[in-house]
Amino acid sequence: MGWSSWNQFGDQINEQLLVQTMDAMAANGLRDAGYVYINLDDGWQRHKGARQDHPLEVDPVKFPHGLRWLADYAHGHGFKLGIYSGPGQTTCAGYTGSEGHEAEDAKQFAAWGVDHLKYDSCCSHKDAPKTEVQAIVKKMSLALRASGRPIVYHACHCGWADIWQWAADAGANHWRIGQDISDDFDYPGHREKYYFDVLDMLDRGITLGQHAGPGHWNDFDMLVVGLNGKSQELVGAGASNVEYRTHFSLWALAASPLLIGADVRALDAYTLETLSNKEVIALNQDPLGQPAEKVRDDGTLQVYAKGLANGSVAVALLNRGSATAEMTVSPGKDLGEAWKHYRVRDLWRHAELGEFDIPFTAEVISHEARLLLLSPVTGHATTTDTTDNTPAPK
Secondary structure (H helix, E strand, O other): OEOOOOOOOOOOOHHHHHHHHHHHHOOHHHHOOOOEEEEEOOOOEEEOOOOOOOOOOOOOOOOOHHHHHHHHHHOOOOOEEEEEEEEOOOOOOOOOOOOOOHHHHHHHHHHHOEEEEEEOOOOOOOOOOHHHHHHHHHHHHHHHHHHHOOOOOOOOOOOOEEEHHHOOOOOEEEEEEOOEEEEOOOOOOOHOOOOOOOHHHHHHHHHHHHHHHEEEEEOOOOOOOOOOOOOOOOOOOOOOHHHHHHHHHHHOOOOOOOEEEOOOHHHOHHHHHOOOHHHHHHHHOOOOOOOOOOEEEEEEEEEEEEEOOOOEEEEEEEEEEOOOOEEOOOOOOOOOOOOOEEEEEEEOOOEEEEEEEEOOEEEEOOOOEOOOOOOOOOOOEOOOOEEOOOOOOO
């Protein structure tokens, strides 16, 4: 959990922005909600052009105090610092990459006090054989391990080369399961024949849960919550508050890393409430580390479920359609649970909805995901009217 600079700012980053971001997240509660990784994406480097022509150095204009100072600032304020590089001569934005200098660069990152590395191969090895990509990912993994500092390793290969099948064995802690996300909930096709919207990413990643678990995660890409179509870098027209909340709910259930991409210095109250919902975050951070599965698919109406360490099950009732619909979930039929009685809690309304002994039914508005916590109970009275008509969020 944390924040990444790319979605909102592209390579237009500097020391002042990073300090202001950390200060804002400490003040608005995001740090205390669990967002502690502050990740520099592309653009912190001094030089553009091939590594064979330039050393890997920090831009002294953007970061006059250097990255060791920035890491110390982060650590002193309860954060961790992330950095970016790639396995080519250049990075995605054309800055110097790490090809041929993996051990040297890993040692430098460790000396700076870095806690996370996004290693992005977008501008190199796109069409390389799987064995070559595996070797590239593992080479930096071994270099990070040899650096003597624990550094979270993000192998960013856009879901190519079936990376989810082997990235954990190569030493990666999370890996992208698809191409870059756009700031859209449900865009027809793919923007520029490349970008995935929220539902595209969900559909691609939800079948890959067997490859994820504690210490190694499917990464559904950075959150677009709060961008509102105003990103300096990312394509997309934006989404509604309901759609952004659905996006956040689904990423939490999928056990994807939660990396905020918006400018946290200027979040409205609704967006801040979405990102800081502790009950939803708890699903994402559940120690069992079990990603959600799609347990029912009725076309535009779908049910997703995630088992939790305490024996409860988190459920999302997703309405992908254009009209409000009644949706039902059955602990037995849908979840495979032999519960005689169970209780239901709505995690966005922070409300107990009652105890039940038959399937639970709720109204779900267009593009909403009703996020519920179902837990077994014994020895309590049951409710026979299972229709929940509490007002939908604005």
